Amino acid sequence: MNQDTRPGGDVPSPCNNVCRMNPDTGLCEGCFRTLDEIAAWSAMSDAEKRAVLAQLPARRTLR
């Protein structure tokens, strides 16, 4: 359940609770981020987070 409705502008995490790394692609099978992107997420600026999110659709289609 999305228990948090965030006030103000913020970039939500793309985590959908699958949380399993694909050893071949190096991407999470749920959100398509790399391990480094997941680990660094909380320290990223909004702009950096948006830059990561922008890459995800292309990664999904590459499956």
Place this chain on the structure above:
Amino acid sequence: MKLPEGIQVIERGWLSSNNVVLHARTGAVVVDSGYGAHVAQTLALLERVLAGKKLARLVNTHCHSDHMGGNAAIQKKYGCRTSVPDGEAPLIDRWDEQALILAIADQRAERFRYDDTFRDGDTLRMGGYDWRVIAAPGHDTHAVMFHSPEARVLISGDAFWENGFGVVFPQLFGRDTALAETRATLEAIGRLEVDVVIPGHGRPFGDAGAALERAFYRLEGYEEDITRLARHCAKVMLSFALLEKRSMPLAELPAYVARVPILAELNSRYLRMTPAAMAEWLVNELERAGAVRRNDGMLYAAGN
């Protein structure tokens, strides 16, 4: 959100708690280890974040499945010292599946042993800062938070989030002081010097005052009407189960809500619906909240 030197947050989702990594030359400390189903990713993330440095200690804010599920695996891999809040110790000793909210909620965690405990008022040196242990009863009777006055950071577990706090289970199941304890915990937070709150779930946030207002507002709603809390609890329980299972046949839901002890108990004590009606009500509510979707006889967690 910028955090002081040496304090790193691995933000997870809702099934796994956040993992807080406190770096120090003498060895890092990890606070909370996520859910068991995600342990491979937790270990991979920790390995990346530690970058070859030693993991000296594993610590829990409280011992629910989503905060301690990676404990056994982390211990096995790193041989680190493990410490839990002193009130949790007897529950871990006998692996109390009821008090830990495991089997009774269709949740699970790998059993582990702890090396020592800590209690309210203790100071733990973690990652180059002193952290005061603050009892945070409410959602979990024996939970704690960690506050560093120097870093001005509060690691709050599930006692306090940007929008609310963890379900106050004890109030629903016989501990009639739990909502009052939740209030006291929030009041204690209000008295701390804090620039950044690291919650058990969700992003680290800065405006603790505004978050406290929202938390008190929710608390007042539960204090006014306990069935609000019961309804919220039922939704959270099913939502959590669905995050783990990812999908479920709709036709199985009435039997599920009748079979899972915590859902059956909520129903018999507070909701008083037939299993079919409870199942339908839950699906409607979670759909409205955007947490689930139905398709072709199946119920899916959102994003799956």
